Amino acid sequence: MELRQTDRGPATRVSLTPGDLLKRVEDIAEGDSQHQVVEMHDVVPQPRPLTFLLAFTNLTYSVKVRHKMTFPALFTTRNELELPEIGNTKTLLNDISGEAREGEIMAVLGASGSGKSTLIDALANRIARSSLKGSVALNGEPLESKLLKVISAYVMQDDLLFPMLTVEETLMFSAEFRLPRSLSKSKKKARVQALIDQLGLRKAAKTPTSGLDSTSTYMVVKVLQRIAQSGSIVIMSIHQPSYRILGLLDRLIFLSHGQAVYSGSPKNLPLFFSEFGHPISDSDNRTEFALDLIRELEESAEGTNSLVAFNRSWQSRKTPRNNTRNQLTLKEAISASISRGKLVSGAATDSNPTSSVRKFANPIWMEMVVIAKRSILNSVRMPELFGIRLGAVLITGIILATMFWHLDNSPRGVQERLGFFAFAMSTTFYTCAEAIPVFLQERHIFMRETTSNTYRRSSYVLSHSIISIPSLIFLSLAFAATTFWAVGLAGGTSGFLFFFFVISASFWAGNSFVTFLSGLVPHPMLGFIIVVAVLAYFLLFSGFFISRHRIPFYWLWFHYISLVKYPYEGVLQNEFDDPIKCFVRGTQIFDNTPLGLVPEALKVNLLKSFSSTLGVNITRSTCVTTGSDILKQQGITDLSKWSCLWITVAWGFFFRVLFYFTLLFRSKNKRR
Numbered sequence: 001m002e003l004r005q006t007d008r009g010p011a012t013r014v015s016l017t018p019g020d021l022l023k024r025v026e027d028i029a030e031g032d033s034q035h036q037v038v039e040m041h042d043v044v045p046q047p048r049p050l051t052f053l054l055a056f057t058n059l060t061y062s063v064k065v066r067h068k069m070t071f072p073a074l075f076t077t078r079n080e081l082e083l084p085e086i087g088n089t090k091t092l093l094n095d096i097s098g099e100a101r102e103g104e105i106m107a108v109l110g111a112s113g114s115g116k117s118t119l120i121d122a123l124a125n126r127i128a129r130s131s132l133k134g135s136v137a138l139n140g141e142p143l144e145s146k147l148l149k150v151i152s153a154y155v156m157q158d159d160l161l162f163p164m165l166t167v168e169e170t171l172m173f174s175a176e177f178r179l180p181r182s183l184s185k186s187k188k189k190a191r192v193q194a195l196i197d198q199l200g201l202r203k204a205a206k207t208p209t210s211g212l213d214s215t216s217t218y219m220v221v222k223v224l225q226r227i228a229q230s231g232s233i234v235i236m237s238i239h240q241p242s243y244r245i246l247g248l249l250d251r252l253i254f255l256s257h258g259q260a261v262y263s264g265s266p267k268n269l270p271l272f273f274s275e276f277g278h279p280i281s282d283s284d285n286r287t288e289f290a291l292d293l294i295r296e297l298e299e300s301a302e303g304t305n306s307l308v309a310f311n312r313s314w315q316s317r318k319t320p321r322n323n324t325r326n327q328l329t330l331k332e333a334i335s336a337s338i339s340r341g342k343l344v345s346g347a348a349t350d351s352n353p354t355s356s357v358r359k360f361a362n363p364i365w366m367e368m369v370v371i372a373k374r375s376i377l378n379s380v381r382m383p384e385l386f387g388i389r390l391g392a393v394l395i396t397g398i399i400l401a402t403m404f405w406h407l408d409n410s411p412r413g414v415q416e417r418l419g420f421f422a423f424a425m426s427t428t429f430y431t432c433a434e435a436i437p438v439f440l441q442e443r444h445i446f447m448r449e450t451t452s453n454t455y456r457r458s459s460y461v462l463s464h465s466i467i468s469i470p471s472l473i474f475l476s477l478a479f480a481a482t483t484f485w486a487v488g489l490a491g492g493t494s495g496f497l498f499f500f501f502v503i504s505a506s507f508w509a510g511n512s513f514v515t516f517l518s519g520l521v522p523h524p525m526l527g528f529i530i531v532v533a534v535l536a537y538f539l540l541f542s543g544f545f546i547s548r549h550r551i552p553f554y555w556l557w558f559h560y561i562s563l564v565k566y567p568y569e570g571v572l573q574n575e576f577d578d579p580i581k582c583f584v585r586g587t588q589i590f591d592n593t594p595l596g597l598v599p600e601a602l603k604v605n606l607l608k609s610f611s612s613t614l615g616v617n618i619t620r621s622t623c624v625t626t627g628s629d630i631l632k633q634q635g636i637t638d639l640s641k642w643s644c645l646w647i648t649v650a651w652g653f654f655f656r657v658l659f660y661f662t663l664l665f666r667s668k669n670k671r672r
Contacts, residue, residue, distance in 0.1 A: 051333045052102040052139060054233050059122050059134035061093040061258075063671075092118045094258045096134075104250035105224055105234045107241065109287060111295060115258040116237040117157065118671075123235060124154045126451070127671045139330040146359060149453045151334075157237075160444045162374070164381040168205040171195055176370045177454040180361045198230065199223055217241075221248050231342045241287050252287075256294050256304040261311050268318070276310050360453055367459035372467050386471060389434055393475050396427050397482030406488040409583050411591045414630060417575060420487060422544035425568045428479070428503055429535050432510035436527040439518040447667050457667075461660045468511055476504035490575050498574045498641065505648035506567040512655035513563060519662035538562040543569065548635035563651055569636045570644030576627030577641065584625035586618065 065088050092115050100106040108116045121127050123136060125145050136143045161170055175188040196205050200223055217238075225248050228234040241249065246266050254262040262272060269286045273279060273293070280289045297304045328336065360367070379386065404420045407413045439446070450457055480500040489495060514531055521527040539545075541555065542564035551559050559565060576583075587603040590596045595603070604620060611618045618624070631637065639647070 051328055051336050052233055053099060053327060054138055055099040056123060056136045057097045057134055059093050059096040061118060061122060061127055061132050062089040062091045064089055092258045093122060096260050098253055098263050100233045100235055102231060102233050103228055105228050106251040107249045108237045108253050110255035114255040116255060120235060120237055121671060131672055139328060139333050141330045162378055163208060164378050166206050166208055167201050173370060173374050178361055181366055198226055218244055221245050231337060231340060240291060243285055246287055254290055256298060259308045261294055261304055261307045263315060272314060360456060364456055364459050367455040368463040371460060371463040375467055390475060392431055393479050394482060397479045400424060401483050401486035404487045411584050411588055414583050421568055421571050425506055425564050426539045428506040429510035429563060432514045433528060433531045435511050435514045436518045437524045440524050457663045458660060461656060465656050472507040472511060473504055476500055476507050479503055495574055499571060501645055502567045502570045505645055508652040509563055509648050512652040516655040516659040519659050538564045543635060566644040566648045570641045572636055573641035576630045578627045581627050582623035583630060586620035586622050589624050
């Protein structure tokens with residue numbers, strides 16, 4: 001908890017929107033002279049009016065049943081199968097109502113498949129509005145998505161963190177994302193330190209998140225109680241709380257097949273079940289008794305219908321009507337929360353309360369900087385990943401350099417050059433396959449952060465694209481320097497530079513292609529299979545195995561979308577685009593044919609016969625095939641080498657754009 005002391009003049013009542021109030025925190029923050037970090041147990045809570053009240057009414061959510069499983073026990077639980085069906089739909093939430101108050105913990109209980117996660121998803125706006133019926137209101141006003149993302153946080157059951165970052169670094173990066181740029185770094189750091197103390201993580205602040213010990217459920221709920229008492233509403237799901245944990249909870253909602261069978265204080269559980277005809281003995285754990293009874297009723301013929309009906313009548317009789325006369329409006333509640341330093345955000349003024357709340361706390365360039373800092377820090381702490389990739393590139397380059405050592409300009413040298421270029425270009429794409437697990441490992445973190453508007457998807461794509469370039473350039477330089485002079489490629493310094501540019505463009509296009517695929521596939525193994533298969537097809541249609549003019553017309557389209565085609569043709573032109581340089585002279589035309597084994601004198605006589613027949617003098621030194629002739633034989637005549645280079649670069653940008661749209665439409669993290 002962070003206590004702020006500010007000088008205030010006489011109070012005046014001004015009508016402001018929530019956005020105005022959130023914006024004023026910048027002025028409030030500028031007036032801070034001291035920051036005090038205290039433990040929650042040292043603070044004696046002072047009575048104050050209830051600030052926030054979250055009410056949800058008649059929440060109903062159904063999903064379509066696509067087909068019946070013939071062996072459902074392998075893929076789903078019995079409880080999930082017993083959800084009530086309406087035609088071709090299953091009802092996951094059925095007319096759920098309740099409320100959660102500031103300073104309290106509301107726990108959702110029930111068996112697996114009862115609807116606990118679905119209810120919390122509904123309250124966290126993780127279900128599409130078109131599918132969810134009912135209403136969710138904060139202080140009597142409809143809770144809009146923009147405002148919810150600014151003032152709330154959602155910790156999912158499978159929440160993941162970057163394992164190489166410490167607790168303090170993780171929270172600091174979150175502060176840089178979620179807090180406005182107008183708030184100084186020192187004040188952001190002070191809020192992080194206060195949060196570390198509130199969560200009881202001071203001793204583990206410098207520990208990587210992967211090394212944290214799992215703590216007991218009781219301690220976790222104790223921390224949640226501190227958070228609630230600091231001025232928050234805490235809603236959580238829990239399977240079977242112990243007696244000690246039950247004493248920390250303020251409200252309970254028991255669910256069965258998407259219906260509420262109890263809603264109220266834990267203290268009222270004995271009275272509720274006593275009036276229902278199933279009293280709880282003093283020796284029984286209240287929640288265990290309730291869950292066991294619910295499970296017994298679910299297995300009966302009537303099910304839990306009687307308990308659902310009794311709960312509704314109980315609620316109408318026992319629950320007092322809410323007295324909203326002393327309840328703060330949403331504007332007043334946000335103002336009170338800002339004055340306590342609980343909320344920090346920036347917004348532009350607007351007459352509409354929801355539109356006045358800024359969707360993202362920082363501009364896109366600031367988001368890109370923070371994402372880049374975090375990614376670079378992760379990479380620096382895992383140098384073995386880049387080291388392994390660099391080692392693979394160097395080993396491949398050394399093998400190629402020693403295998404194709406100083407190729408000559410003979411016909412066989414031409415064929416060996418073609419083989420070298422085809423293998424080298426395809427290798428650059430295959431070595432990019434390691435990028436598949438990168439996003440798949442970050443997917444859950446990315447979805448959690450973008451769902452809460454931590455940063456824009458475009459910021460993520462642009463930042464990761466930019467920070468990948470230096471490593472790709474280094475790998476390209478290592479490969480080009482290892483192979484170019486060792487193989488004996490043509491062009492000198494200018495030829496080397498173009499070869500380096502093509503390798504860099506190939507790494508860029510391959511990395512972008514693999515990154516795009518990582519946004520589509522759900523598992524790394526599936527991604528590797530797809531990458532290997534697709535790249536094999538790209539190599540097949542690149543023009544190495546069969547030239548362009550020999551490819552059947554119905555496969556010609558694949559030739560033009562082959563990523564290997566353009567860098568392959570570019571390096572071939574860099575090597576052979578010389579009308580003076582000769583690769584086949586005189587008797588060398590018989591090489592790679594059965595006549596290549598005959599004596600040299602016989603080859604000379606054959607040349608004389610050709611000369612007399614064709615009327616052209618062909619001697620042993622006559623140039624028969626130049627580099628331009630080789631390019632024509634390979635069908636490389638329609639694009640210049642620079643065009644091939646820029647097309648390869650353009651492919652990289654194209655797949656980055658596709659990756660963005662993949663994230664935009666496939667990572668909304670919302671149920672339909």
